[in-house]
Amino acid sequence: MKSNNYFFLALCIGLVFGVSNAQEAFVTGAAKVKVQPNTLFYFGDNLNVTSSAVGVLENAGHVKVDGNYVNSMPSTKGENFVSTWVDNENYGQVIIKNQATANAGFLSMEKGKINPSTYSWGQFAMPFVYSNANEAMQYLFNKTYVNGGNRYYASMMKWDNVSKAEFDHLNISSAISPIDYVILNLTYSSSGIKSLMTGAGKLQYYGKAANMEYSGAMNPAIYFPTTPWSGWKNLNNSHGEKYSTYISEYVRSTSDSNYSFDYGKYYFQFGNPYTSNIDLAYIGLSDGGANYDDGVYIPNLLGVVKSSSATWNEQIGLSTSAWVMAKFDAVNSIWTGAAEALIAKPFEPFVIVLKDDTAPGNFTFTDKLKTFSMIPGQMGTNVTILPKTGVNGEVDMDSDANNFSLTANSNGSRHRFYQVGLKLYNNGLPTENKIFVAAVSNITNGVSNVLEADYSDFGTNTGFYLDQENAEGTVVKTPARKMHINTVNVNYINKPIPLFFNRKSGDNTTYELKADLFFKDIFNKLGQNEVNFADGNSFFFYDGGKNVLLPITSDFSYMIAPQALNSSRSGYQIYWNGGPVYNKEELSSDELALGSTIIYKDRDLHKIRFNDQWSNAEVMVYDLSGRNIMAYENVDAKVEFSLNLPKAGAYVVRIESNTGEVYTQKVLK
Numbered sequence: 001m002k003s004n005n006y007f008f009l010a011l012c013i014g015l016v017f018g019v020s021n022a023q024e025a026f027v028t029g030a031a032k033v034k035v036q037p038n039t040l041f042y043f044g045d046n047l048n049v050t051s052s053a054v055g056v057l058e059n060a061g062h063v064k065v066d067g068n069y070v071n072s073m074p075s076t077k078g079e080n081f082v083s084t085w086v087d088n089e090n091y092g093q094v095i096i097k098n099q100a101t102a103n104a105g106f107l108s109m110e111k112g113k114i115n116p117s118t119y120s121w122g123q124f125a126m127p128f129v130y131s132n133a134n135e136a137m138q139y140l141f142n143k144t145y146v147n148g149g150n151r152y153y154a155s156m157m158k159w160d161n162v163s164k165a166e167f168d169h170l171n172i173s174s175a176i177s178p179i180d181y182v183i184l185n186l187t188y189s190s191s192g193i194k195s196l197m198t199g200a201g202k203l204q205y206y207g208k209a210a211n212m213e214y215s216g217a218m219n220p221a222i223y224f225p226t227t228p229w230s231g232w233k234n235l236n237n238s239h240g241e242k243y244s245t246y247i248s249e250y251v252r253s254t255s256d257s258n259y260s261f262d263y264g265k266y267y268f269q270f271g272n273p274y275t276s277n278i279d280l281a282y283i284g285l286s287d288g289g290a291n292y293d294d295g296v297y298i299p300n301l302l303g304v305v306k307s308s309s310a311t312w313n314e315q316i317g318l319s320t321s322a323w324v325m326a327k328f329d330a331v332n333s334i335w336t337g338a339a340e341a342l343i344a345k346p347f348e349p350f351v352i353v354l355k356d357d358t359a360p361g362n363f364t365f366t367d368k369l370k371t372f373s374m375i376p377g378q379m380g381t382n383v384t385i386l387p388k389t390g391v392n393g394e395v396d397m398d399s400d401a402n403n404f405s406l407t408a409n410s411n412g413s414r415h416r417f418y419q420v421g422l423k424l425y426n427n428g429l430p431t432e433n434k435i436f437v438a439a440v441s442n443i444t445n446g447v448s449n450v451l452e453a454d455y456s457d458f459g460t461n462t463g464f465y466l467d468q469e470n471a472e473g474t475v476v477k478t479p480a481r482k483m484h485i486n487t488v489n490v491n492y493i494n495k496p497i498p499l500f501f502n503r504k505s506g507d508n509t510t511y512e513l514k515a516d517l518f519f520k521d522i523f524n525k526l527g528q529n530e531v532n533f534a535d536g537n538s539f540f541f542y543d544g545g546k547n548v549l550l551p552i553t554s555d556f557s558y559m560i561a562p563q564a565l566n567s568s569r570s571g572y573q574i575y576w577n578g579g580p581v582y583n584k585e586e587l588s589s590d591e592l593a594l595g596s597t598i599i600y601k602d603r604d605l606h607k608i609r610f611n612d613q614w615s616n617a618e619v620m621v622y623d624l625s626g627r628n629i630m631a632y633e634n635v636d637a638k639v640e641f642s643l644n645l646p647k648a649g650a651y652v653v654r655i656e657s658n659t660g661e662v663y664t665q666k667v668l669k
Contacts, residue, residue, distance in 0.1 A: 010575045021340025024067070026050055027057050027081075029659070035061040037090060040372070047417035048072060048106065049081050050139045059092035059178030062276075062372045069096045069209065071105030076576075077139060078106035083275065084141035084204050086108035093276040093346065095370045096211035101476045104209040109417040110277060111205060111347045116186040121157070122197065124182045124305060125271025125349045128207025132217040133170040139206045143192035145172045146282050147184075151239060155191040158182050159269040165222045165247065166237040178210035178273030181349040181366060200544040205347075210273045214365040218268040218482040220353065225357035229263035250325055250456050251353050254481055255448040255468065266302070270363060272344040278369040280304055280350065281335070281376035281523060295368040302355035303327045303451070304341050306348065324434075326522065327451050327485060330355070336438045336451040337485050339522040339639055342376035355450070377523035416441040416490050419518040420539045420574070424463055424560070425512050436485045437539065439576045443489045451487045458482040462507050477571070494668050495577025496542075501560065501572055509560040511567060513541075527556045540575040541665060547596055549579040549652075549665045565634040577650065579666035597655060599643070606645060606653075606667055610637035614657040621645070622652045645669045 027033065030053040035041045039061035046067035049057060073080055083092030091111075096104045114122035129370065130136040134145040137155055138417040148154045152170035159181040160168050164283040167183060170176065184527040185191035196203065224232040233244040247264040256262075272278050279294070284301035287293040307323035335342070344350045354360060371378065419438040424431045443449060446469060458465055466483035467476050475494030488497060519533055531540055531553045538553040550558065552574075573580070597611045610617055614637035621630035621643070629651075635641055637657065645651060647669050655663040 001179065024048060029053070030056065032058060034058040035063055035092070037061050040064060043067065043235055046070065051080055052076055054079045054084050055079040060086075060090075062093050064372075065104075066096045066097050068099050069094075069104040069107075069211070071107065076104055076106065078108040079204075079206065081107040081572055082204065083107070084109045085112060087112070088345070089374065091346075092348065092548040093372050094209065095274070095276045095367075095372065096209055098212055098367050104211040106206065106208050107275070108204050108206045109346060110202045112202045113200065114186060115183070116194045116197050120187040122186050122193075123185040123349050124184050125273070125344075125347050125589045126176070126178055126180070126182065126205075127210050127273055127275045127346050129178060129210050130176055132172070132173045134172045136176050136207075137192070141193055141196055141203075143196075145170075146191050147171045148188070148190065153185070153188050155185050155193060156182055160222075161268045161270075161627055162217050162219045163222065164238050165243065165267070166236070166239065166241070167246070169555060177214065179214045179216045179270050179363075181269035181271050181351075182323075184545075184570045199237040209275050214273050215362040216270055216365070217362050218354070220266055220354060220357040220359055223267075223357070225263040225265075229265075230260065233264075233283075239620070248456050249364040249658065250305050251327060253448045253452050253483070254454050260653050262356075263401045266357065266525070267305075268352045268354070268363070269349060270352065271349045272346060274345055276370050276372060277346070277374070278344045278365070278375050279371045279373065280344065280369075280377065283352075283363075284516050285333060293368060295364055295366045298354070298360045298363075299330065300354050301328050301330055301352070301354050303337075303353040303453070305351040305353060306341050306344070309353075325453060325484070327453055329450050332442055334415060334417065334440065334451060335522045336419060336440075336487060337436050337453065338421070338434070339376055339518070339525070343371075343374060347662075366591075375523055375525075377521065386598055392616065395557040401420055415516070416520055416575045417519070418490070418533060418537055418539070418576075419522060420515040421518070422454070422464060422541075422574075423514055423516070423551075425514055425551050426509060426511055428512075431463065433461070434490055435464050435466055435483075435499075437466065437574050437576075438485070438487045439492065439537075440487055441490050441492045443487045444471075445469060445489050445492050449487060451485065452483060453485040455484050458502070460504050462502060462509070462511075464499060464501050464513075466574075467500065469495065469497050470483055475573070488576060490537075490576070493574065496580065497576065499572040499574050503562070510562060513556075513558045513560055515539075515552045515554065516552050517552070528554065530554060537577055540577075540579050542573040542575060542580055544580075546571065547598070547663055547665075549575075551652075551666075575666070597657075597661075599665045599667060601651060601667075606643040606669070608641040608643060608653075608655065610641070610655075611657065611661070613661060613664065614661075616658050620644070620654045620656075622654065623649070643667075 011559040023044050027049045028051050033056060037060045041063045043065045046068045047065045050072045052073045083094055126136060135158060137143050137145040140311040145157045154169035157167040158169045158170060160166055184193050186194050186197055189195055234242055236242060240528045249264045252259050252262060269564060277402050283296040283298050284292045286297050305323055305325045324341040326335050326337040326341040328335055405437060417440050419436060421436050424433040440646050455465055458480060467479040469488055470476060475496050476498035518524055519526060540549055541552050598609050599606055616639045617635050619632040619635055620628055622628055650668050652664060652666050
């Protein structure tokens with residue numbers, strides 16, 4: 001994470017600013033000031049922009065105002081103070097403290113366009129205060145609001161969290177709030193927005209910054225709590241549309257006993273109302289003081305989902321083009337999945353998912369949620385990390401306190417947590433396909449749990465998906481589920497975690513698989529200098545077609561070629577602290593007759609059966625630190641080779657044939 005350079009504006013602000021006796025800062029004249037990227041400009045008192053020069057205050061970094069922000073030139077709409085946008089990771093942010101006065105002054109913010117050729121309805125949030133939908137259209141797009149001949153021609157719709165689970169179309173005088181989850185009509189040019197969004201680039205949006213406190217209700221009753229999905233999916237909403245045309249399920253697992261009953265329920269959609277990021281990492285925790293006192297507590301939180309944009313009409317229903325998701329275990333205070341789902345950026349909406357119909361109270365947006373960070377959970381940097389306690393309350397002195405998450409479970413102990421995220425790339429660019437596997441200390445193996453999630457509609461897309469592991473560790477060859485997130489207990493060692501790859505018909509692309517690693521919790525991603533978990537634990541990737549086992553490190557890269565796999569053990573697997581080790585009794589005669597190299601365990605002895613096309617081979621054994629501890633040259637490949645490992649432990653065996661073929665496998669003694 002890049003460090004910030006802090007500039008504190010106090011008594012002397014230089015030639016650009018004037019300073020009153022109250023130490024207020026004034027931006028005057030035409031001399032321009034630019035806040036550089038990764039730089040914080042801090043105003044401990046009021047900030048007044050009195051210059052009408054366009055871009056006189058340009059913010060590519062972070063501006064924080066603890067007093068009032070006043071723009072004395074409202075006729076400019078905020079063109080004199082602009083926060084610039086480069087991409088989704090590099091953009092200017094402004095935090096304006098909530099004051100007793102009304103909303104803050106005018107400013108402008110840039111944001112990338114939403115491509116109408118990809119999205120028919122663009123998901124949007126407005127960090128500004130407008131009196132009605134027409135004023136929003138004028139300041140955002142310099143267009144007059146269009147009501148349209150029917151609701152599908154209206155310029156905007158917004159989600160209803162209180163009366164009906166539906167998008168309601170707005171008219172020219174409709175009220176609109178900064179916390180509304182809005183979708184923009186990018187289908188019909190009559191709405192006035194489609195033409196602006198066409199083509200690459202970015203737009204500049206203007207308005208009065210929404211810095212105040214806002215409260216949004218969540219009413220579970222709109223999701224028919226006593227009726228299963230089969231009973232309400234074909235009912236009509238207020239606009240004559242069936243719920244089944246636009247309700248989807250993203251977080252509940254298909255193997256859950258109540259999946260069909262609770263399908264699509266308890267989704268509540270909001271927009272980030274501020275000109276800075278907001279941090280959702282602690283919304284499932286009761287406020288615990290300054291460490292994670294965010295002012296929000298949702299006791300029955302199940303997850304958070306963010307999607308980029310949507311395609312929807314009455315006939316075809318709704319399908320999100322791209323989404324990220326994090327699951328939450330409220331009992332043990334653990335997140336899995338995509339940490340980026342918990343940072344809502346300016347102009348970005350998000351979805352809160354509840355696990356049941358208990359009314360959680362309002363979602364309150366205050367200063368406590370505002371953050372410049374791109375990494376969630378940074379509000380809790382002062383949380384004390386406790387060692388794990390045993391069942392009788394004794395302290396486990398053999399456990400490294402750093403192995404445990406920043407959030408405690410119900411009895412105050414910490415959980416061991418490791419997560420790998422595998423993402424598919426095409427020509428160096430990430431695709432939308434990403435899976436997560438977490439090893440956690442309190443998980444029961446072989447059964448579904450609240451931290452897991454299935455793909456809602458994987459379809460025939462190209463990409464990886466997971467399946468539930470077998471508790472006994474046998475290989476899953478035929479997937480029953482298509483999972484997005486899977487979890488195993490940290491004791492699930494040397495057993496396969498099923499991983500499957502689907503290639504869309506006609507797709508002959510070579511893809512690249514890359515990895516992110518997370519230690520302690522999903523907020524702590526290993527950096528470039530941290531190759532693997534510091535305590536010696538590791539995830540492994542196994543390619544059954546090539547019989548290749550590789551540790552999954554932060555620099556992991558594996559090419560997925562278009563050729564079909566060619567082994568009866570074809571397919572992929574993930575392992576936690578292990579790799580495929582086969583007992584001789586488990587191997588069929590066909591498998592023993594295969595022409596591939598394999599290491600299997602015969603009682604207490606590991607044996608190597610070589611590829612029958614090899615003449616001789618070199619066998620090297622390494623410990624997990626990478627130290628070569630055993631080496632055998634010119635081994636006769638026509639007979640089985642007994643591997644006399646020195647002592648109990650984990651090893652990586654590397655075999656290279658006289659033909660140059662290489663086989664690697666991790667074994668445990």
